[in-house]
Amino acid sequence: MVELRRNPQLDSWVMVSAQRQHRPQMPKDWCPFCPGSGKVPDDYDVYLYPNDFPHLLAAPPEPEYPGDSFYQTEKAFGHCDVVLYSPNHTGSIKELSEGRLMKLFALWRDRTEEMKTKDYVKYCYIFENKGDVIGVTMPHPHGQIYSYPFIPMRVARELECAKTHFDKNQRNLYEDIVQKELREKTRLIFESESFILCSPFAGDYPYETHLFCKKQRLHLADLSEKEALDLMRSIVKTVKMYDALFGFQLPFMMAFHQAPVDGGEYSFYRYHVEFYPLHRASNNLKYNAGSETGAWASTNPSAPEDKAAELREVLKTVEEV
Numbered sequence: 044m045v046e047l048r049r050n051p052q053l054d055s056w057v058m059v060s061a062q063r064q065h066r067p068q069m070p071k072d073w074c075p076f077c078p079g080s081g082k083v084p085d086d087y088d089v090y091l092y093p094n095d096f097p098h099l100l101a102a103p104p105e106p107e108y109p110g111d112s113f114y115q116t117e118k119a120f121g122h123c124d125v126v127l128y129s130p131n132h133t134g135s136i137k138e139l140s141e142g143r144l145m146k147l148f149a150l151w152r153d154r155t156e157e158m159k160t161k162d163y164v165k166y167c168y169i170f171e172n173k174g175d176v177i178g179v180t181m182p183h184p185h186g187q188i189y190s191y192p193f194i195p196m197r198v199a200r201e202l203e204c205a206k207t208h209f210d211k212n213q214r215n216l217y218e219d220i221v222q223k224e225l226r227e228k229t230r231l232i233f234e235s236e237s238f239i240l241c242s243p244f245a246g247d248y249p250y251e252t253h254l255f256c257k258k259q260r261l262h263l264a265d266l267s268e269k270e271a272l273d274l275m276r277s278i279v280k281t282v283k284m285y286d287a288l289f290g291f292q293l294p295f296m297m298a299f300h301q302a303p304v305d306g307g308e309y310s311f312y313r314y315h316v317e318f319y320p321l322h323r324a325s326n327n328l329k330y331n332a333g334s335e336t337g338a339w340a341s342t343n344p345s346a347p348e349d350k351a352a353e354l355r356e357v358l359k360t361v362e363e364v
Contacts, residue, residue: 045098046106047192049115058098061271069122076183078130083279089147090127097123099189120163122190126150127183134184135292136171137282144275151299152271154188154264158304163191164199165305169317172292176321188299190208194303202312209311210305217313221255228350232355233280237273240281242351247335249323249345250288250354252281254316257323261302261309274316281318283353283361289325 076092083090097119110116128136128147140145147203151169158167171186172179185281194202209218221239224231230242232252243253254277262267266274278297285293296319302309323329325345334340 045100045103045119046108047117047119047313048106048108050108051113051115051118053196055196056117060096060119074132074181074183076093076125076127076130076181076185077132078299079131087127087130088143089092089129089150091128092125092185093151094123094125094187099123099198100192115194120192122158122161123187124154124165124190125189126169126186126188127251127301128186129184130182135282135286137186137286138281139279140277141272143244143306145272148263148271148275151188152266154190155262155301155304156264158190158265159306160162161190163192166191166194166303167301167302168195168198169299171295171297175298176294177296180296187238190304195306198300198303202303202309205311205313214311215311216260217315218259221257222243223253230351230352232284232351233277233358235273235277237270238277241355244318245348246347247341248294248319248321248329249343249350250285250320252318254278254281255319258315261312262304262314263299265299265314280358280361284358285318285320287357288354288360289322291325293320295320 044059046059047056049056072191072351074080078087079348083092099119101120101122103118104341106116106118108114108116126133126147129143130137130138138240155169158164168189168191169186201357208214208219224239224241225234228242232240232242237257238254239257240252240254243251246253251285256270258270260270265270285295298317298319300315302312302314302319321328329344334342
């Protein structure tokens with residue numbers, strides 16, 4: 044079963060993909076993403092691999108549940124891609140050469156641009172899940188791209204808030220965030236020529252960070268070559284900082300928030316990247332419990348200003364190496 048179901052309580056779409064229940068835990072002595080596996084080229088730098096257990100399909104079947112005007116179902120149009128960063132099974136994005144980093148950027152950019160040509164794709168979401176505690180079954184360095192036939196709820200809410208802010212103030216919400224963080228500096232972790240990394244004023248996780256583009260850009264293709272390289276260097280710098288925090292590769296989720304690819308007008312939005320590490324200490328996780336899951340009312344057990352100061356100190360040790 045692969046289909047979309049509309050949640051009438053929230054007016055949102057859920058991808059129902061029963062086949063994913065049967066995803067295997069990969070054996071320790073074999074990896075389909077390594078050269079020689081027969082699943083990928085024997086020689087590659089970065090590689091786009093179709094997900095073996097996709098939620099979305101270019102030619103999906105009819106929904107098994109027929110649906111009606113109340114419980115609506117739709118075909119699960121879209122794409123689920125795996126993005127392999129490197130043939131090195133034990134590598135990390137932070138270890139890639141600048142040449143390979145730019146090839147990775149080009150893959151992300153070009154896939155986003157390709158999705159703009161698909162009339163059934165509304166949003167192209169690039170992300171990485173890293174670490175066992177996130178639920179990753181494959182340690183080989185990789186991310187993913189989901190191309191949805193709808194705008195996912197979190198992004199839809201961001202768009203709504205950004206549009207409301209613009210209509211009220213005639214200013215871009217993200218420009219105001221960037222300028223506020225640059226002025227106050229208490230949550231600012233680092234600034235590059237084209238980006239800033241900060242602890243968000245009201246983030247969900249203690250070590251959550253957001254990487255904001257300083258200029259008005261909606262999609263990866265809008266970045267100049269210089270800005271693209273700055274983006275990739277900033278991502279690497281952030282990952283190195285996280286790994287130095289507790290002395291091990293910190294699990295996290297990395298989420299690229301671009302504008303939708305449905306042809307709409309979104310000049311009030313701005314491209315940015317969000318990082319969500321689950322750790323609140325070296326040996327403790329910040330779990331989403333009843334309030335967070337049942338009511339969507341987050342509690343951050345730390346002050347973002349304190350965590351930003353801590354991460355700035357960690358970053359000094361990274362830059363000294």
